[in-house]
Amino acid sequence: MERLNVIASHLSMSEKRGMATSEVAGSVKLFSFNPDDIVVVAALRTPIGKSRRGVFKDTHGDDLLSQAFNGVLKSVNIRPDEIGDICVGNVNDARASVTARFAQFFSGIPHTVPVSAVNRQCGSGLQAFMNIAGGIKNKAYPLGLAGGFEMMSKSGMGGKGFDDMNPRIMDVKEAKDSLIPMGLTSEIVAERYGVSREVQDRFSMDSHKKAAAATKNGHFKAEIIPVTVEVEDMEGNRRTITVTEDEGIRGNTTMEVLAKLKPAFKQGGTTTAGNSSQTSDGAAAVLVASREEAKRRGLPILGTLRAFAVVGVAPDEMGVGPAAAIPQALKMAGLTIDDIDVYEINEAFASQAAYCVRKLGIPSEKVNPKGRWVWYPCVWEQEWELLPSSNIILETYVLRDLINVYKHLNFE
C-alpha cells in the first residue's frame, strides 16, 4: 500500500512536471517517503535591507533574528520549549552565538533550549540547517530551529581580527590566497574562464528584472514577515516604519546603464556595483523535523531534504564552488542536471554564477526564476507549490532565501 502511494505521488508529480511517467520511474527510490526523512515545516525571512543606508541600518541583528524565530514558531503553533536545538549561521558578527542567544530570549524561547552559531562563510545558513538536520537524523531531538542573519550595516564585510596573523601565511600560496578580497576573486574567475562584462551585466539585469517581477506578482509575500523598526533619517529624525519588501531591487536597470558603471575592485576589471550583490541586512529561520514528528504533530511538510554536498575549491576562485559541488549533490541524490526543475544559484558576483551555469550546462530557463543566485547545493523535493510545475529544486545556500542575506539582495 505504501509503495502504491509512493508511485501514485510520483504520477501526480510527473503530471505536474509535464513529464512522461517513465522519465520519473528511475527516481522512485529517491521519492519514497521514510519516517526519518528530514523535512521543513515552516520557513520565513525578514525583508532584506540595504546595508548602511537602508531600512535596517539602525536595527540590531538579534532584533531581526528574533522576528524570524517568532514568525516560524507562531506560523505552526509550536511551543518554544519543544525545540530540541537552535543553530544560526552568520559570517561577520564576531559574537554571533551570543547574538543568537539574545534573539532566542527576545522570542520567548526558554534557556533550556540550547543554541550555537556556525560560520561556513557564505554557506553558513545552510550549514546551520544541516547541523540541525544532523541532530534530528542522530535522534538527538525530533524538532529543531535553524536560522541565519547578517547585519552588514554594523559589521561591514568582516575583515576584523586579521591584525595578529601568522606571518607564515604569506609563504603558503593557498593560505595567502584566502585573504584575497571577494571582489578580486570575481575578477580572477572572469579572466580565467572568459566571462565577459556583457555576460555579467546581462545576468545581473535579468536577475533584477526577475526579482522585480516576483515582488510585483507577490511571489515573495508568503515567505516574508513584515518587520516594524525605527529608522533615523538624514536630518536625525527617528520614525517608525514597517518593511514588507526587499530593498535594492532595480527592475528598471538596462544594459546601457550597467555598461557605464566603473569597475568596483580593480582598474580595468569587469566586476561593478551593478553586477555584484549589494551588502545587506536580514534574517531567516526554518523549523525542521523528522517526517515522523511532523506527521505526529499534524504539521505541514513544505519540502524534504534529499541530498547535501560540500566541496572545497581553490581560494583565489572561491566563486566556482557551485560548479564543483552541484554535481556532487546530484550524484548523492541519484539525479542528473536535467532532473532538476529549478536552480537557485545565489552567488555574490555575476561572473561566478554565469560561469557555473555555463560549465554545468544548466538550461537558462531553469535558473533563478525569482532572480536569485545560489551555491552550496542541496537537493529539495518540494511538497508545496513554489512555482507551477516545479518539484525538485537544487539550491545553494538555504531553503530558498534563507541566510547569508548579505549577498542575496542584488539579485532578488
Ligand SMILES: CC(=O)SCCNC(=O)CCNC(=O)[C@H](O)C(C)(C)COP(=O)(O)OP(=O)(O)OC[C@H]1O[C@@H](n2cnc3c(N)ncnc32)[C@H](O)[C@@H]1OP(=O)(O)O
Ligand atoms: C561567497 C561569496 O560570494 S563572497 C561575496 C560576499 N559579498 C560581497 O563581496 C559583496 C559585494 N558587494 C560589494 O562589496 C559592494 O556592493 C560594491 C563594492 C560592489 C558596491 O558598493 P556600493 O558602491 O556601496 O554599491 P551601491 O549598491 O550603493 O551602488 C552604487 C551605485 O552604483 C549604481 N548601481 C548599482 N547597482 C546598479 C544596477 N543594478 N543598475 C544600475 N545602477 C546600479 C547606482 O548608481 C548606485 O548608486 P545608488 O544606490 O545611489 O543609486
